[in-house]
Amino acid sequence: MEQLSSAYMERFQPNYSYMFKFEEKFIHQDTRDWMTDHWTNSLYFGAIYVALIYAGRQWMSNRPKYELRGLLTVWNIALSIFSIMGVVRTVPEFYHVLKNYGFYHSVCVPSFMYNRVSGFWVWMFVLSKLPELGDTLFIVLRKQRLIFLHWYHHMTVLMYAWFSYTEYSAPARWFVVINYSIHAMMYTYYALKSMRYSPPQWIAMMITALQIAQMIIGFAITIWVYQMYISNNERECNITMTNIRLSVIIYVSYFILFAKFFREAYFNGSKKAKNLYKAENSGDVLKNYNKDKLKNN
Numbered sequence: 001m002e003q004l005s006s007a008y009m010e011r012f013q014p015n016y017s018y019m020f021k022f023e024e025k026f027i028h029q030d031t032r033d034w035m036t037d038h039w040t041n042s043l044y045f046g047a048i049y050v051a052l053i054y055a056g057r058q059w060m061s062n063r064p065k066y067e068l069r070g071l072l073t074v075w076n077i078a079l080s081i082f083s084i085m086g087v088v089r090t091v092p093e094f095y096h097v098l099k100n101y102g103f104y105h106s107v108c109v110p111s112f113m114y115n116r117v118s119g120f121w122v123w124m125f126v127l128s129k130l131p132e133l134g135d136t137l138f139i140v141l142r143k144q145r146l147i148f149l150h151w152y153h154h155m156t157v158l159m160y161a162w163f164s165y166t167e168y169s170a171p172a173r174w175f176v177v178i179n180y181s182i183h184a185m186m187y188t189y190y191a192l193k194s195m196r197y198s199p200p201q202w203i204a205m206m207i208t209a210l211q212i213a214q215m216i217i218g219f220a221i222t223i224w225v226y227q228m229y230i231s232n233n234e235r236e237c238n239i240t241m242t243n244i245r246l247s248v249i250i251y252v253s254y255f256i257l258f259a260k261f262f263r264e265a266y267f268n269g270s271k272k273a274k275n276l277y278k279a280e281n282s283g284d285v286l287k288n289y290n291k292d293k294l295k296n297n
Helices: 006-012 028-038 041-060 069-108 118-128 130-139 150-165 170-192 199-230 242-268 271-281 287-292
Strands: none
Touching: 006 069, 006 130, 006 150, 028 118, 028 150, 041 130, 041 150, 069 118, 069 170, 069 199, 118 130, 118 150, 118 170, 130 150, 150 242, 199 242
């Protein structure tokens, strides 16, 4: 599948009515070559990230917390706008492929990388997983509760996204579009909370439910791709067995962690759950358990 020509891939491309200059200049092979040479840096970044979390929490242990409300608002707004742009520029290609070529093509043929628009925003998506580690900086400096879900999710997404890009993993089309969409809603919600607005509680619950749904969809697609991989079907699927194994580990672990949060936050009748519910009414629970950024807003 990786040997398919650009001319062949261009058969599957939608026509965008407008292209920005930075999209027109995008050359997918250059970015793939760079990532092939540098994706292992994500492992080092992950190790440094965990070390800085420990060092930062130690450093802040005897210091007063920083409010950083204005900076946090700007941060969330910036990530919200970025995610919305990602949705706007990747969904048309995703819809075009599903409508005209079907499910198989959407999960097995990485034609999205050969389109300058969707290819650019997939590249931006992968790179964005590094600066998104900055979410944790606000938690540490504001002395908020940092849970395993938060830093594990940030670190492993960075590593997996960088590795998958080197392979042009075809199912990434689904992951990128869904993740952009959820982040667009999530960071908009965070921005509103950091500006002291109070969106209805059901929005926080919906965002978490969508994240759980994302893990279910991702796992189901991975199993379908695995069946294609081991079958004698003549149709190929652009994914490696290593990527399939990593996908299963990641999706299952994320599902367990997000489902645990959802149960404790909304359905557990224990004292702990009641405290979580109380925290949610003050705008804390989504950050504490989902991204750990909204406590004490």
